Amino acid sequence: MKREAVSIDFNTHQTTYIMVDIQNASTIMPYLNRDGVDSEFKDIRSILKENLRNKDKYRRADFSDQARNVFEMRFTRNARNDRIYCQEITFSGKRFIVMVELLLFKKSQKIPKPTRSRIKTIGGYEYELLF
Amino acid sequence: MNSYSNSERLEELSNFFISNDTKYDLDYEKRMVMYRILSEVERVADEKKLNRKDLAALIGTSPSYITQLFRGTKIINIETIAKFQKALDITFEISACSNESEEVIDNLNLDQIYENQGNIQGFWTFHSFPPSYNQKENQVVPQESEFRRTA
Numbered sequence: 001m002k003r004e005a006v007s008i009d010f011n012t013h014q015t016t017y018i019m020v021d022i023q024n025a026s027t028i029m030p031y032l033n034r035d036g037v038d039s040e041f042k043d044i045r046s047i048l049k050e051n052l053r054n055k056d057k058y059r060r061a062d063f064s065d066q067a068r069n070v071f072e073m074r075f076t077r078n079a080r081n082d083r084i085y086c087q088e089i090t091f092s093g094k095r096f097i098v099m100v101e102l103l104l105f106k107k108s109q110k111i112p113k114p115t116r117s118r119i120k121t122i123g124g125y126e127y128e129l130l131f
Numbered sequence: 132m133n134s135y136s137n138s139e140r141l142e143e144l145s146n147f148f149i150s151n152d153t154k155y156d157l158d159y160e161k162r163m164v165m166y167r168i169l170s171e172v173e174r175v176a177d178e179k180k181l182n183r184k185d186l187a188a189l190i191g192t193s194p195s196y197i198t199q200l201f202r203g204t205k206i207i208n209i210e211t212i213a214k215f216q217k218a219l220d221i222t223f224e225i226s227a228c229s230n231e232s233e234e235v236i237d238n239l240n241l242d243q244i245y246e247n248q249g250n251i252q253g254f255w256t257f258h259s260f261p262p263s264y265n266q267k268e269n270q271v272v273p274q275e276s277e278f279r280r281t282a
Contacts, residue, residue, distance in 0.1 A: 015239045039159065043203055046163055051239040052170035053177075056201035076202050095239065 005098040006130040011049035018045055019098045019129065028084060028102050036078050044073050048097060061085060063111060067123040073099070081106045085122050098127060162203045168212060168223060169201055175219045189218035 005019040020028055032041045044057050061070045069089055075082040083103045089096055100122045103115065111119070176186050187194040190211065199205040216222060 013239070039156075040203075042156075042159060043162055043166070046159075047166055047170075050167070052166055053173040054166055054170060054201055055173065056198060057203075077204060093239075 002126045002128050004130055005127045009045055009049070011051075015093065016049050016051060016095045017097065017129075018048060019096060021098055021100045021125075021127075022130075024099075024101055028099055031082075031102055036080070037075055037082075040075050040077050041073075051095070061111070061119050063116065064120060064123075066120045070119050070123045071097070085119060087122055087125055087127070096129065100125065161206050165200065165207045166203070168207065168215075171221075171223065172215050172219065173201075175221055179219065186218070190214035 004022045006022055006025075007017050007019050009018040010016060031037060047054050047057050056074060056076070058071060058073050061067055061072045069087055071086045071088050073084040073086060075084075083106055084099050085101045085103065087098045087100055101118065103118075172186070176182075181189070183194045183197050187197050191214070192211070196205070200207050200211075212223065
């Protein structure tokens with residue numbers, strides 16, 4: 001079944017859209033509103049909207065061909081080490097970034113097996129985009 | 132678990148950040164200036180196949196300092212910018228534009244972003260939101276006819 005994602009932000013040129021998976025929004029949105037996380041997320045949104053490079057804030061969760069379209073937002077301030085896994089795709093010259101799943105307190109440098117499995121699953125999600 | 136399936140909640144999501152973004156925040160502005168510079172540093176370093184350790188060695192600092200800059204926990208100084216220029220054999224060009232003008236920054240270069248990305252999985256469709264949902268002013272909603280799969 002197709003999942004739904006809603007647009008929460010976009011850049012002035014409307015070439016980059018930041019969206020959230022509706023099914024997981026009740027977990028993701030309160031997290032993003034937390035003290036400290038909100039300012040970090042504001043940085044990440046601006047980096048994405050200006051299409052800047054910053055692997056410490058946003059990078060591909062690059063471990064498998066099955067997850068080439070999965071990226072992670074990294075929240076690392078205040079001894080935090082959290083991730084939001086995102087699915088990203090482009091078409092018609094536009095870039096759509098859907099925040100899909102929140103992972104709190106990443107501990108090891110290697111991606112654990114259950115997380116790898118989740119990332120592959122996220123990579124296979126199909127979306128209907130709501131604007 | 133709360134559901135965000137109704138239009139009021141979706142509108143709430145959409146408005147969630149707009150109020151936050153209107154407040155002037157000097158620390159945020161400082162970080163954004165730095166991120167624009169670091170984005171170019173990262174691009175050139177990638178082209179030259181330099182990792183963080185190499186970059187740190189080239190400018191005579193520690194890899195953890197470079198990480199702190201990219202994470203936004205420390206703010207870059209002019210001296211470090213000058214060191215990056217020397218180390219990478221580049222010159223940062225400065226240009227300014229009014230925030231009111233249409234010529235705002237948009238560095239979207241999909242070829243660069245998706246370099247070596249390969250096939251993209253997933254099937255995407257567009258749907259306009261029900262009329263009850265207040266669409267943002269001037270927002271262009273891509274039409275279903277615009278859809279094409281990039282993979």
